[in-house]
Amino acid sequence: MSVTIYVPRDASALSLGAESVAQALAREIEKRRLDATIVRNGSRGMFWLEPLVEVETGEGRIAYGPVKASDVPGLLDAGLLQGGAHALRLGPTEEIPYLRNQQRLTFARVGVIDPTSVASYVAHGGFQGLRNALSMTPEQIVQAVIDSGLRGRGGAAFPTGIKWKTVLEQKATQKYIACNADEGDSGTFSDRMLMEGDPLSLIEGMTIAGLAVGATQGYIYLRVEYPHAHRALKEAIAAAREARYLGRDILGSGRHFDIEVRLGAGAYVCGEETSMLESLEGRRGEVRVRPPLPAVKGLFGQPTVVNNVVTLGTVPTILHKGAKFYQDFGVGRSRGTLPIQLAGNIRRGGLVERAFGVTLRELLYDYGGGSATGRPIRAVQVGGPLGAYIPESQFDVKVDYEALAEIGALLGHGGIVAFDDTVNMARMARYAMEFCALESCGKCTPCRIGSTRGVEVIDRIIAGRERERNLRQLEKLCETMLHGSLCGLGGMTPYPVQSAMRHFPEDFRAPVK
Amino acid sequence: MKALDPTQRETVNRIIAQHKDRPGPLLEVLHGVQDALGYVPADAVPLIADGLNLSRAEVHGVVTFYHHFRHAPPGRHVVQLCRAEACQSMGAEGLAAHAKKRLGVDFHQTTADGKFTLEPVFCLGNCACSPAAMIDGELYGRVTPERFDELVKEWEGRP
Numbered sequence: 131m132s133v134t135i136y137v138p139r140d141a142s143a144l145s146l147g148a149e150s151v152a153q154a155l156a157r158e159i160e161k162r163r164l165d166a167t168i169v170r171n172g173s174r175g176m177f178w179l180e181p182l183v184e185v186e187t188g189e190g191r192i193a194y195g196p197v198k199a200s201d202v203p204g205l206l207d208a209g210l211l212q213g214g215a216h217a218l219r220l221g222p223t224e225e226i227p228y229l230r231n232q233q234r235l236t237f238a239r240v241g242v243i244d245p246t247s248v249a250s251y252v253a254h255g256g257f258q259g260l261r262n263a264l265s266m267t268p269e270q271i272v273q274a275v276i277d278s279g280l281r282g283r284g285g286a287a288f289p290t291g292i293k294w295k296t297v298l299e300q301k302a303t304q305k306y307i308a309c310n311a312d313e314g315d316s317g318t319f320s321d322r323m324l325m326e327g328d329p330l331s332l333i334e335g336m337t338i339a340g341l342a343v344g345a346t347q348g349y350i351y352l353r354v355e356y357p358h359a360h361r362a363l364k365e366a367i368a369a370a371r372e373a374r375y376l377g378r379d380i381l382g383s384g385r386h387f388d389i390e391v392r393l394g395a396g397a398y399v400c401g402e403e404t405s406m407l408e409s410l411e412g413r414r415g416e417v418r419v420r421p422p423l424p425a426v427k428g429l430f431g432q433p434t435v436v437n438n439v440v441t442l443g444t445v446p447t448i449l450h451k452g453a454k455f456y457q458d459f460g461v462g463r464s465r466g467t468l469p470i471q472l473a474g475n476i477r478r479g480g481l482v483e484r485a486f487g488v489t490l491r492e493l494l495y496d497y498g499g500g501s502a503t504g505r506p507i508r509a510v511q512v513g514g515p516l517g518a519y520i521p522e523s524q525f526d527v528k529v530d531y532e533a534l535a536e537i538g539a540l541l542g543h544g545g546i547v548a549f550d551d552t553v554n555m556a557r558m559a560r561y562a563m564e565f566c567a568l569e570s571c572g573k574c575t576p577c578r579i580g581s582t583r584g585v586e587v588i589d590r591i592i593a594g595r596e597r598e599r600n601l602r603q604l605e606k607l608c609e610t611m612l613h614g615s616l617c618g619l620g621g622m623t624p625y626p627v628q629s630a631m632r633h634f635p636e637d638f639r640a641p642v643k
Numbered sequence: 644m645k646a647l648d649p650t651q652r653e654t655v656n657r658i659i660a661q662h663k664d665r666p667g668p669l670l671e672v673l674h675g676v677q678d679a680l681g682y683v684p685a686d687a688v689p690l691i692a693d694g695l696n697l698s699r700a701e702v703h704g705v706v707t708f709y710h711h712f713r714h715a716p717p718g719r720h721v722v723q724l725c726r727a728e729a730c731q732s733m734g735a736e737g738l739a740a741h742a743k744k745r746l747g748v749d750f751h752q753t754t755a756d757g758k759f760t761l762e763p764v765f766c767l768g769n770c771a772c773s774p775a776a777m778i779d780g781e782l783y784g785r786v787t788p789e790r791f792d793e794l795v796k797e798w799e800g801r802p
């Protein structure tokens with residue numbers, strides 16, 4: 131029987147040479163006339179081990195990594211196809227502690243299946259949620275999502291089922307499902323990994339959302355920086371249509387739903403939902419004043435569900451395993467699991483899906499293994515460029531929405547970026563302002579002008595000019611932005627700036643070089 | 644700024660025709676034009692405006708809003724360096740300084756030999772393998788200055 135070898139096609143794995151590994155394997159298999167098939171899977175999310183090659187054996191999948199193309203002949207000599215001993219052998223993939231100590235629900239199939247294959251998806255529980263949903267009323271689907279406790283994973287953490295209920299209650303001939311795949315936050319890549327590694331779960335989730343609220347058309351607003359995800363989505367959509375899981379008369383049910391992918395164009399603010407809708411309509415991504423909510427008057431003026439990739443990709447699990455199953459994970463009002471992304475200066479960067487409640491310290495040290503440079507971790511930014519910086523003294527905080535809010539931080543899309551002790555926090559504060567100035571949609575003055583002023587003021591502080599006065603000025607600017615901005619870009623840029631000033635005051639008073 | 648040559652006009656018109664009956668087509672058209680021509684020429688704006696029944700100001704406003712759309716032809720290869728936080732934590736600033744020196748250009752500029760255009764980008768979703776770079780859509784991780792020089796050598800030889 132042909133042996134299956136897995137070599138990821140995930141963009142991060144490719145960035146570390148997975149393509150040349152796959153090619154070298156294909157060449158050697160041909161040359162040695164071996165009976166083996168290469169499957170291009172997603173990534174398991176252990177990026178220090180990528181390119182991670184896996185072999186299907188009688189004892190399950192055995193992992194090798196990180197593999198270089200030049201390792202391939204030696205690996206085959208060592209009996210790769212039988213899971214043979216080699217310096218790069220990591221043992222059974224699922225026994226690697228980083229992976230074994232996770233609770234993968236949304237990411238259960240990522241890195242496991244062939245993302246382009248409907249059969250592979252179905253063999254791993256795919257489309258069970260959709261099948262269940264097809265036998266339920268819209269109200270029942272919405273209720274299941276409400277009962278699961280699922281909150282939006284894009285950043286704002288709004289209860290997903292409640293949003294769907296609003297859209298369901300609207301009377302309109304056309305409604306839309308708009309998936310937010312703009313993933314602009316530095317330190318985040320869970321949307322990307324899911325779209326590349328298990329795109330059918332997103333398609334299934336969107337289709338269920340369509341059945342729930344009565345929408346027949348979905349759009350995926352994908353950032354242009356993700357060409358690999360684009361390719362994966364297009365292939366998956368075509369495969370799903372071909373197999374009648376998408377399009378007209380889904381599985382003979384008489385229900386219709388289809389999906390189109392639209393590309394963004396490198397504007398961070400277009401991740402904000404109303405800006406995204408403007409962009410989807412082909413306009414400048416200027417933020418809309420709310421109300422009306424997108425749920426009432428969204429895309430092309432119609433009731434629209436806007437949800438993040440991970441939110442929608444989690445829905446099939448809820449409809450398959452039940453609301454109770456999902457909501458049994460987690461703590462307090464943070465139910466279920468969260469795919470956390472460990473990024474930046476971290477030894478073992480990657481994706482950790484756990485029930486809410488794990489501490490930052492566990493993530494940084496038990497999973498992450500400390501900094502990549504071997505120096506002390508001095509600060510972490512949680513929740514992207516609008517998230518607060520957290521000092522070491524607060525690393526015992528639990529990673530859930532409420533616990534982070536209590537210390538003036540936020541979870542956002544679950545990205546954690548680590549910095550070692552060489553970081554200059556005044557410079558990071560400056561960068562936050564610079565980024566806001568660069569990405570502001572221009573609609574409100576505090577954001578547009580305030581951020582530019584913020585850069586100037588921080589420059590003066592760094593240069594040692596009238597420090598106390600300028601520090602007070604910076605505080606005032608932050609307050610103005612916090613209270614006078616229409617959306618989170620202007621309204622939350624003060625979080626990284628103020629947290630940097632609060633926790634690392636010495637960096638704003640350092641001797642001038 | 645050169646006027647559009649007949650084949651470019653033809654290309655722009657073909658792309659407009661392809662998308663104009665779809666809902667909210669402007670961004671799709673602009674992507675199509677940039678993918679085909681490498682940038683969105685100023686002379687394409689009136690064509691697009693007419694084709695989609697929009698004002699020129701509207702089209703111009705959209706082209707200039709988005710960082711992705713270029714106003715001048717790029718070099719043969721586009722090198723994007725990530726400048727966002729995770730990459731900064733792993734030395735992206737030093738890498739950017741090195742890249743500028745190696746290529747002899749600043750961000751948004753093209754090398755004298757027309758081979759490379761250097762652009763900043765804010766996150767490529769490769770934040771666990773920082774610093775990250777992308778060349779013509781191919782992603783690279785853990786890009787040290789030495790690795791950057793290797794990549795430049797490799798891409799110099801490509802068409």
Ligand SMILES: Cc1cc2nc3c(=O)[nH]c(=O)nc-3n(C[C@H](O)[C@H](O)[C@H](O)COP(=O)(O)O)c2cc1C
Pocket residue numbers: 281282283284285286287288290310311312313314315398399400401402403404436437438439441442617618619
């Ligand atoms: C400046 C800004 C950028 C945002 N970027 C994203 C993004 O890239 N992806 C995302 O899903 N949500 C983003 N959001 C949150 C969205 O506005 C919105 O809350 C979300 O897409 C709703 O989906 P969810 O409920 O499933 O999270 C952003 C918000 C702001 C203010």
Ligand code: SF4
Pocket residue numbers: 399417569570571572573574575577578615616617618619620621
């Ligand atoms: S806060 Fe900034 S980005 Fe948001 S609406 Fe106002 S100007 Fe636009």
Ligand code: FES
Pocket residue numbers: 315316317318725726727728729730731765766767768769770773774775
């Ligand atoms: S911050 Fe550079 S790839 Fe994400």
